Each structure stands twice: as C-alpha cells, then as structure tokens.
Amino acid sequence: xxxxxxxxxxxxxxxxxxxxxxxxxxxxxxxxxxxxxxxxxxxxxxxxxxxxxxxxxxxxxxxxxxxxxxxxxxxxxxxxxxxxxxxxxxxxxxxxxxxxxxxxxxxxxxxxxxxxxxxxxxxxxxxxxxxxxxxxxxxxxxxxxxxxxxxxxxxxxxxxxxxxxxxxxxxxxxxxxxxxxxxxxxxxxxxxxxxxxx
Numbered sequence: 001x002x003x004x005x006x007x008x009x010x011x012x013x014x015x016x017x018x019x020x021x022x023x024x025x026x027x028x029x030x031x032x033x034x035x036x037x038x039x040x041x042x043x044x045x046x047x048x049x050x051x052x053x054x055x056x057x058x059x060x061x062x063x064x065x066x067x068x069x070x071x072x073x074x075x076x077x078x079x080x081x082x083x084x085x086x087x088x089x090x091x092x093x094x095x096x097x098x099x100x101x102x103x104x105x106x107x108x109x110x111x112x113x114x115x116x117x118x119x120x121x122x123x124x125x126x127x128x129x130x131x132x133x134x135x136x137x138x139x140x141x142x143x144x145x146x147x148x149x150x151x152x153x154x155x156x157x158x159x160x161x162x163x164x165x166x167x168x169x170x171x172x173x174x175x176x177x178x179x180x181x182x183x184x185x186x187x188x189x190x191x192x193x194x195x196x197x198x
Contacts, residue, residue: 010041015049026093039100 011032018028025046032042 007036007041010048011035011037011045012048012052015045016052019049029093029097038104039097040104043097043101 014032014035015028018031023031028046029042032045033039037045
C-alpha cells in the first residue's frame, strides 16, 4: 500500500492475542500480512509464540485436542467462511508462506553477496593501483641506482686523471728543480762576488 510504512518489530504479542481469541495460524498470517508484516516476521513470530507457549505450529494440535482448524465450529470470533473450511492452513498456503520466507531470505542474502562483491572489486582495484605504484617506484629506484653508479665511476676516473697529472708534475719538478737550485746557487755566488768588489 502506497505510503504505508512496514512495521519492523516481531508481532509475537499479536500472535498470542489472536490465538487467545481463537484464531488459527492461517487467519493470523492473513491478518498480519494485511497489517504490513513480512512473511519472515510472521513466520518468526509464530515460531517464537510456539516456543513461549509450548504449543506446536501450523495445524498441529496438542495431544488429545483437535487441530486449530477443527475448533472452528466452537470459536465465536472465527469468520463464517473460515469455519466452513475448518480454518486450517492448507499445504499449499503453508508452502507459499515458506517460499515467501525463503525468497525474502534469499533476497537479503543476495544483497549481502552483492555488497561483498563490490567490496572485493574495490579492494582489487586498490591492489592493482598499489602494484602499479610499487612498479613505478622500483623503476625510479633502478634509474637512481644507475645514476649513482655512473657518478661514482666518473669520480673514480677523475681521481685517476688527477693522480696521473700529479705524477707528471712530479717528474717535471724532479728534472727542473736541480737546475733551478743550481741557478739559485750561482746567482747567490755572483751576488756575493759583486758585494765584495763594491
């Protein structure tokens, strides 16, 4: 029904009240469905009421008593047409109710599965992006590593070149220095001689 908010509670108390007034399970199911309760809520409420009261569900009567449907003739509150057919839920109606409950449960389960699949796809997407970032970082690290090795090799070559130049200068100095020293000594002697003459 448009604009009708479905109840969210489990109608256990309503089931107990209707049973106290002589309603059978079929009548209870129809009444609660008209009030907007889902098949799952009705089914759970019937089972809960059975557990609390200790009475069997769906057409089974306590030992020594007639089933719910057989009490129709003595129930003043029972509708005439329900009394005529005994008010007992038929196998087809029970099957429809069970199928409705299963359909609702399956729909809920399908929604949960869809949420899990969405979550899985989201995680897979994030993992793929993370793998791509790791590969990119690995490439950058390899390039940096190669650049550092190249700089170290260049530095080694420069050091060797400087060492060679220093050795060459040592050879030159070893040849020039004695001559230079001799010239300085000669210049000193000339200077001393000139001082003596003056």
